[in-house]
Amino acid sequence: MVSNRLCQSCQVPLAADDVAIYLKLVSRSAQQFSCIDCLGKKLNCGREPIERLIRYFRESGNCALFR
Structure with missing residues (x-):
């Protein structure tokens, strides 16, 4: 399902993690998404902090987007 989606930039x-973190950080109703690298540029933080958040949400088990 997610495999046919492309980064808007x-x-x-x-x-799946690209889409999930975009939904979590930007907009739950988004229809277009950015890859982790482009999202990091957009948020002015780079890739590493976003990857840490993904790991955190996945390990916590509290976010349905990362199950």
Whole structure:
């Protein structure tokens, strides 16, 4: 389902985590998404903090987007 989605900025194929973190940080009603690299640029934080958040949400088990 997610595999046919592309980053709205650089057109790379998106993984499920790309879509989930975009929904979590930007908008739950988004229809277009950014990859982790482009999201990091947009949020002016880079890739690493976003990857840490993904790990946190996945390990906590409290977010349905990361199950």
